[in-house]
Amino acid sequence: MKKLSILLVVILLVSSISMAAFAQNDGGWLSNLLGNNDGAREDDGQIKVGFLLKTMQEERYIKDRDAFIEKAKEEGADEVIFDSANNDENEQLSKFENMLTQGADVIVLQPVNTGTASNMVKMAHESGVAVINYDSLIMNSDVDVFLTQDSWAVGELQGEAMVKWFKENRGEVKGNVVLLRGQPGDSNANAFSQGVLDTVAEYEGLNLVVDQSHEGWSPDLAMETTENALTRYDNEIDAIIANNSGLASGAVRALEAQNMADTDKVFVAGSDADLLNIRYIAQGKQSIEIFKKVKPLAYAAAETAVALAKNPDRPIDEIIEIDRYVDNGQIEVPTVVTEIVVVNKDNIMDTVVADGYHEAEEIFDQE
Numbered sequence: 001m002k003k004l005s006i007l008l009v010v011i012l013l014v015s016s017i018s019m020a021a022f023a024q025n026d027g028g029w030l031s032n033l034l035g036n037n038d039g040a041r042e043d044d045g046q047i048k049v050g051f052l053l054k055t056m057q058e059e060r061y062i063k064d065r066d067a068f069i070e071k072a073k074e075e076g077a078d079e080v081i082f083d084s085a086n087n088d089e090n091e092q093l094s095k096f097e098n099m100l101t102q103g104a105d106v107i108v109l110q111p112v113n114t115g116t117a118s119n120m121v122k123m124a125h126e127s128g129v130a131v132i133n134y135d136s137l138i139m140n141s142d143v144d145v146f147l148t149q150d151s152w153a154v155g156e157l158q159g160e161a162m163v164k165w166f167k168e169n170r171g172e173v174k175g176n177v178v179l180l181r182g183q184p185g186d187s188n189a190n191a192f193s194q195g196v197l198d199t200v201a202e203y204e205g206l207n208l209v210v211d212q213s214h215e216g217w218s219p220d221l222a223m224e225t226t227e228n229a230l231t232r233y234d235n236e237i238d239a240i241i242a243n244n245s246g247l248a249s250g251a252v253r254a255l256e257a258q259n260m261a262d263t264d265k266v267f268v269a270g271s272d273a274d275l276l277n278i279r280y281i282a283q284g285k286q287s288i289e290i291f292k293k294v295k296p297l298a299y300a301a302a303e304t305a306v307a308l309a310k311n312p313d314r315p316i317d318e319i320i321e322i323d324r325y326v327d328n329g330q331i332e333v334p335t336v337v338t339e340i341v342v343v344n345k346d347n348i349m350d351t352v353v354a355d356g357y358h359e360a361e362e363i364f365d366q367e
Contacts (some may be wrong), residue, residue, distance in 0.1 A: 040100055050104035052096055054112040054136075057217065058246055059274040063294045063357070066106070071302035074109040076197040076310070084241065087183070087216045089113040100127055108301050110134040114119035114187040117141070118330075130308045133333070134301055136188040140329040142215035144308070145316045147301050147336045148294045155195020156314045157342050158241045160270040161288045165239070165267040166206075174205030177239030178229050180222045180251060182243040184213040192243045192271065198210045209233060214247060222250030239267040245274035245289060252277075252285050261285040263345075273352050274342055278363050281345050289343045289352055296338040304336075 036095050051068050053061050059097035061084070069080045071269045081099050085092035089112040089267070099107050100123070107124055108129055111117035118141035121131045133146040154321050166173040180194055182189035193211075200206045210229045214221040222242065229237055235258055248270025255261040257270070270277050271290035280286035300320065307319045316322070325332035343351045 004276060005011060008315055013138055023312060030275060043255075046103075047306060047309045048079045048081060048104045049077050049097035049302070050081040050083075050096075050102075050107035050311055051301075051305075052082075052092065052099060052107060053110045054092065055087045055133075055217075056084045056274060057087065060069060060245075060272045060292075062226075064298045067295045067298035068302045068354065072306055076308040077302075077306050083138065085112050087112055089116060089200070092117075093120060097123070098269060099267065100124060100129060103127060103310070106130045106132060106305040108132040108134050108202055108305050109138070111136055111138050111215075112183075113185070114139050115185055118143075118292055119323045128312075130312065132301055132305055132308070135297070136186060137191075137333070139187060142331050143328070145304060145320070145332055145336065146326060147297060147304070147338070148188075148326075149297065149340050150196040150337050151191035154271050154290045154292070154340055155192040155197075155241075156199060157195075157290055157340065158192075158198045158271070158288070159199025161269060161342060161344075162239050162241060162267050163203065166264075168239070169264060169267075170189065172205060173203045176207050176209045176233055176239040178210040178237055178251070179208060179209070179212070180240065180242040180247040181213040182217040182247065183215065185201045189243050196241050209237070217246055219246040219250035219253075222247040223254045225251075226251040226254035227257070230254060230260075235260065237266060239269075241269045245270040245272035245277040248289070249276050249280070250287060256285070257338060257365055259262050263287045275358055276351055276360060278348060278358055279341065283356065284345065288346065291341045291343045291355075291357070293339050293341070293355065294357070295355075298300050298340065299334055 038069045049072055065082055072080045074367045081102055081104055083095045092112045099119060114136050117138045120293055121141040121143050124131045130144045133143040135148055137146055153213055163173055181193050200208055212225045240251045242251060248268055251268055252261050255266055268286045269288045273289045273291040277286055277289050304320045320336055322334045322336050341351050353360050
């Protein structure tokens with residue numbers, strides 16, 4: 001009997017060692033079964049908010065990041081997990097999953113692909129994590145809240161400035177127009193562009209000769225599109241409207257090569273108020289930029305994220321004042337809209353400089 005007991009102990013000991021060794025090399029499924037899941041969400045009682053941008057390609061996103069982190073910490077976040085995705089939706093998915101694993105209580109998400117990002121929202125909600133939709137509307141999702149500027153109004157303001165330019169420089173609203181869109185299918189790019197198209201449609205004399213999307217919002221591709229338009233229409237292009245600053249800078253470079261980068265010759269509009277484009281305006285190479293004030297947007301996102309992390313069951317309209325509800329194909333999303341401003345050569349000092357977005361010296365010393 002004694003020998004049998006010793007034998008049983010030895011068998012159990014060997015089995016335990018074998019199972020432990022196997023669990024370390026099982027690829028994860030057995031570890032999960034045994035409760036040793038390294039991929040599980042961390043929960044250390046701290047307030048953690050994630051901020052995931054689609055890219056850092058554009059200059060403005062440095063400002064979004066810095067303003068968000070500053071405000072989130074001021075509001076009481078113990079940790080801000082920041083990342084960007086290089087305009088790659090697969091990379092963004094991986095980084096989103098990583099934020100969940102790190103224990104983010106709330107994730108602020110600017111989607112690379114507004115059509116498929118709903119999968120990330122679903123994943124977060126299944127983990128009990130709220131998602132604040134930042135800047136570009138995620139379609140067909142039950143996202144918690146949407147913070148943005150009025151994208152349609154951006155295009156409308158660009159279009160109105162173009163009409164004014166035609167009246168002042170041509171004496172009539174008549175000419176060839178190029179529309180440079182951002183990422184194909186992007187909800188912001190579509191809204192920007194629709195604002196422009198609605199304005200163009202009001203004037204029979206305006207001829208939309210190019211309406212082109214650009215993968216990754218690439219300035220180089222925008223330059224190529226502009227070059228092709230100039231070639232095809234023998235340089236008879238009167239106005240170029242771009243969804244963002246980078247695309248507009250590509251257009252200006254193409255115009256420079258033809259000695260046409262002159263606001264008396266061609267109207268050029270961008271959006272984001274990047275430093276290079278504000279310099280172009282000061283130099284008379286670009287007509288306007290839409291200044292989408294970053295701080296109010298980033299601050300509102302940070303304040304909302306921390307408040308949701310502290311009070312996950314509190315209704316969103318008690319956390320932040322809702323301006324409107326926007327249909328994303330699944331729900332009417334509670335939406336907060338922040339201010340946009342037209343920047344031209346006459347008001348640079350009163351807009352981007354007065355707001356602290358750019359320094360006067362870095363604009364005008366480059367002329």
